[in-house]
Amino acid sequence: MRAVLQRVSSAAVSIGGRTVGSIGRGFAVLLGVAEGDTAADADYLADKVAGLRVFEDDQGKMNLGLAEVGGAVLVVSNFTLLGDTRKGRRPSFTGAAAPEVADALYEHFVASLRGRGLTVATGRFRERMLVEIANDGPVTLVLESRGAAGTR
Secondary structure: OEEEEEEEEEEEEEEOOEEEEEEOOEEEEEEEOEOOOOHHHHHHHHHHHHHOEEEEOOOOOEEEEOHHHOOEEEEEEOHHHHOEOOOOOOOEOOOEOOHHHHHHHHHHHHHHHHHOOOEEEEOOOOOOOEEEEEEEEEEEEEEEOOOOOOOO
């Protein structure tokens, strides 16, 4: 499972001109589910997102977590994060999980974040979305549930 996390001052997702999810301060998370991912991968990433300390304290150091600043999370499914561009000019998406599996793990990830007491807004799985992200910093991190060898 791969996520691109951005610290945001606000973020929103719309479908067909209608906003379906929005947050103020917090994290925008673009989430890609890979073939072979499990609920354990979703829980691992949810724990990582919930615990990241990338908000500034009184001294301007990244010491505060999402809960400490009253932040929320916007989660948007994004299978293109699994695109392999090593060969040719057109990405291969064979490493992405099948839609049924990916949807279930996406929902599990969202539920896992909510289970940690976080406010979570979402896009809609398999929909064409317009995502607006006001990246704060900018702070952008790539998180993965498994290393190159396929293990955590």
